[in-house]
Amino acid sequence: MWPAIIVASLGCYAIKLFGLSVPRKWLARPRIAHTADLLPVALLTALVATQTFTNGRHLVIDARAAGLLAAIVALRFKAPFLVVVGVACLAAALVRLAV
């Protein structure tokens, strides 16, 4: 675990420092700018999907799906961040109790 923590930590710092230090025309390249906009969206959705519907390398539907559904409903009502997370936990916990 430690090597991964060190690699990720130093790497992320290097990226930040690099951004502050390189010539500005880099970002003027539209493909790079556009990809940078889309990367977080793709990565985070993939994480949401895999963390909710998989167990190791198996696809499953369990209490976490109820949690995700509750989070979506909370977001629809423009709930603040912590409420969204709290509602998801509550829904998953309740489904586990009931099943």
Add this chain to the structure above:
Amino acid sequence: MADEELTETDPPWSTTRRAVLRDAIGVGVATGAYGLSFGAISVASSLSILQTCVLSLVLFSGGSQFALVGVVGGGGAPMTGAATALLLGVRNGFYGLRLSRLLRLRSWRRIAGAQLVIDESTAMALARTSRPAARFAFWSTGLSVFLLWNLATLIGAVATQALHDPRVFGLDAAPPAAFLALMAPRLRSREPRVVALVAAIVAIASVPFVPTGVPVLFAAGVAVVAGFAGARGRGPRKTSSDDDASAVEVRA
């Protein structure tokens, strides 16, 4: 009369300072609350309290930290988690590009300031019109978030360590909900929605066939393909700074 008009267009520094500081502390408290859930999720994903705190101190980028512990918690290899964290960290590099001209940090200020280049400090600095105000907003927000984020991480980690099975409290449903809430502001237009949907399908479909954590990296490929295809034929973008400003949102 002339004085009043002048005050309206260019408020005195003390007023600006107070307003910026109030916002900085507010943003710090909000992200601190989010740090609480990071501490909890990290320990629930089998990281130690020390490892959890080192991530918040040294990595210090919410999305990347959640991604790393998310991959590990799902049974993925730690290095796969690190790769995902680095990919998510790329966005901070673009914030840096935007901030470098605005703040003009030199020598040790650049070394120290780099650690504070995150969503919140970038958004707050970009919202200011003068360089001194932008600098003050950047440092005050960055330090406020840094302090409260780390304090909250420790509290969340210690509290969760005391629980026997975090799943009873539905804590394993927390990371997806957190990511979804983080991403929601970016899903207002059609293209990111399509990319999100395709990324989710690619990730889910590849789960049975590749090692855990790798499907998320496949999803990065979706962004690269869409980024290059979408930018083609659109001509040069207005300016990069416009893109940055719209991509930055104050979170939590």
